[in-house]
Amino acid sequence: MTRENNFIAHLDLGPRPWIVGHRGACGEAPENTIESFLLAIAQGAVMIELDLQLTRDGRLIALHDWDLLRTAGAPIVGEDATAAEIQALNVGRYQERSATAPTVEEILDALPPGFPLNLELKCRNADQRHYARALQRAVAGRRQLLVSGFEWNLLRQVREILPDIPIAPLAHESLPPVLVAARELRAAAVHCHHEAMTTEFVEEASRSGMPVLVYTVDDAAIASAQFAMGVAGVFTNYPGALKKGEG
Secondary structure (H helix, E strand, O other): OOOHHHHHHHHHOOOOOOOEOOOOOOOOOOOOOHHHHHHHHOOOOEEEEEEEEEHHHHHHEEEOOEEEHHHHHHEEEEEHHOOHHHHHOOOOOOOOOOOOOOOHHHHHHOOOOOOOEEEEEEOOOHHEEEEEEEHHHHHHOOEEEEEOOOOHHHHHHHHHHHOOOOOEEEEEEEEEHHHHHHOOOOOOOEEEEEHHHHHHHHHHHHHHHOOOEEOOOOOOHHHHHHOOOOOOOEOOOOOOHHHHHHO
């Protein structure tokens, strides 16, 4: 079985190209919330991408920024707070909405069973081993999961503790190094910024059996150009609009 066949065996996303909801459908609903995830699913996203951080009390909660100033108006650092302290805040305040940051367990309970999820692991000061163990406990027995992140050392911890989970290292501009890391991690895919993408990179990743997904694409013309280069999928804040543009 090739690596790409292995990716498909773990994540059934249907035919390409893949439209992935970035933090759900965060252009239209508060990011990284149950509302946003469900909206992306309703709009036809084949997978949901979400960010996870480890709280002070060892819970994995959906947060992108290191603090909650932008989303909730609170100068609280996620890794320094408890899950209860974070969940007492309105993380939809920046959109003049009401929303709560969910834990990964709440996300898995709220979404359709087995719906594909891309868990982007965000870790700045938290203990990486504790993070990987918390992830192991939270996703035990759950399939249709892809783990990604810019912290490749954390991904190495995850690979050791969860040897069979699909992994995708993230990169912004450093394309050659991400392929080296991907091969070392036995990655299922690679995720990169769309502005750095080249046909040569997609072809090299493909020769290693790894589909390439790019972020963050909200324009149908840009998405089409990426797909023409061989990119397998795009992360978008507007999955419904992008699907219509690709239709």
